[in-house]
Amino acid sequence: MAAIEILGLEKTYMVGFWRKRPKRALHPLHLTVEQGEIFGFLGPNGAGKTTTLKLLMGLVFPTSGSARILGRDWTDPDIKAQIGFLPEQPYFYDYLTAHELLDYYGQLSGVPAKQRKQRIEEVLQRVGLTDVKGVQLRKFSKGMLQRAGIAQAILHDPKVVFFDEPMSGLDPMGRREVRDLMEQLKQEGKTVFFSTHILSDAEALCDRVAIIYKGELKGVGAVEDLTSTVQGRVDVVWQGTQVPASMKALGAECHVSGDTVRAVISEAQQDAVIDALRRERLRLISITPVRTSLEEYFVEKLRRAETSAGGAA
Ligand SMILES: Nc1ncnc2c1ncn2[C@@H]1O[C@H](COP(=O)(O)OP(=O)(O)OP(=O)(O)O)[C@@H](O)[C@H]1O
Numbered sequence: 001m002a003a004i005e006i007l008g009l010e011k012t013y014m015v016g017f018w019r020k021r022p023k024r025a026l027h028p029l030h031l032t033v034e035q036g037e038i039f040g041f042l043g044p045n046g047a048g049k050t051t052t053l054k055l056l057m058g059l060v061f062p063t064s065g066s067a068r069i070l071g072r073d074w075t076d077p078d079i080k081a082q083i084g085f086l087p088e089q090p091y092f093y094d095y096l097t098a099h100e101l102l103d104y105y106g107q108l109s110g111v112p113a114k115q116r117k118q119r120i121e122e123v124l125q126r127v128g129l130t131d132v133k134g135v136q137l138r139k140f141s142k143g144m145l146q147r148a149g150i151a152q153a154i155l156h157d158p159k160v161v162f163f164d165e166p167m168s169g170l171d172p173m174g175r176r177e178v179r180d181l182m183e184q185l186k187q188e189g190k191t192v193f194f195s196t197h198i199l200s201d202a203e204a205l206c207d208r209v210a211i212i213y214k215g216e217l218k219g220v221g222a223v224e225d226l227t228s229t230v231q232g233r234v235d236v237v238w239q240g241t242q243v244p245a246s247m248k249a250l251g252a253e254c255h256v257s258g259d260t261v262r263a264v265i266s267e268a269q270q271d272a273v274i275d276a277l278r279r280e281r282l283r284l285i286s287i288t289p290v291r292t293s294l295e296e297y298f299v300e301k302l303r304r305a306e307t308s309a310g311g312a313a
């Protein structure tokens with residue numbers, strides 16, 4: 001049984017003063033997320049990420065299509081207990097303290113009174129807000145509010161969590177902590193579906209990603225597969241600051257940083273380069289195939305989408 005099956009969900013908003021002009025935010029989307037996956041939903045501003053999440057949460061109604069979560073129809077009220085949601089810009093009543101907020105959400109999501117206190121302490125600890133649990137949210141920084149939002153999303157121990165831009169507004173340490181938290185959730189067997197702009201986070205975290213652009217799915221796959229286009233090039237790193245003359249003759253571009261040198265060469269030159277390093281008694285540290293980054297894949301996909309849209313116009 002898949003964690004999430006999106007079966008042609010589609011959304012057209014009616015816009016303009018009289019709400020007569022249709023605006024298609026999401027073309028029929030088909031996507032399956034397996035249980036235990038960390039799945040990244042990527043796309044530029046206005047791509048339709050939040051719309052998709054809101055549709056899945058039942059916050060907006062689809063123009064057509066449906067979805068299943070943990071094998072049940074997504075509108076089934078019982079399924080709500082199994083899912084957690086962090087909205088894009090969570091807004092909370094800011095005269096509540098973090099503890100009061102979580103107590104309120106705990107009641108809403110049906111966490112039994114007996115377990116609530118302990119559960120709240122656990123999640124506060126997990127998101128690093130224990131020390132400020134008695135502080136009103138209006139005094140929280142953006143990053144702290146984001147953590148409070150994450151805490152309410154996982155409070156009732158859901159099996160599937162949906163995070164809309166969970167790293168937004170966080171500094172590098174905060175982002176790292178959220179990444180670690182998502183990894184922990186995966187280790188606990190949970191499914192994490194999140195949207196992001198931050199491709200390096202997606203690359204480090206996700207089992208699979210989908211790329212959406214102007215409401216259309218443009219690519220989906222395992223990060224490893226999407227970034228494995230090697231193009232016959234290898235990255236060679238050796239110790240020292242010296243570049244053998246024979247390597248310069250091969251035309252390899254070498255970059256010295258600290259006490260290592262890095263060169264990107266063609267696979268065909270690999271043996272000649274290793275011989276040159278040996279002759280000079282330089283210590284080879286690594287030889288790795290060059291992979292395209294997720295960012296390169298993403299930019300290329302969007303460029304192609306843009307070109308084909310231009311061609312069709
Ligand atoms: N309530 C609404 N009424 C009309 N149009 C909307 C509404 N909500 C979203 N849209 C439009 O739908 C499209 C998709 O928006 P959405 O918020 O889903 O994008 P997104 O991928 O989450 O973008 P971002 O990265 O900026 O958060 C945009 O063109 C947006 O203007």
Ligand SMILES: [Mg+2]
Nearest residue numbers: 049050051088
């Ligand atoms: Mg959004």
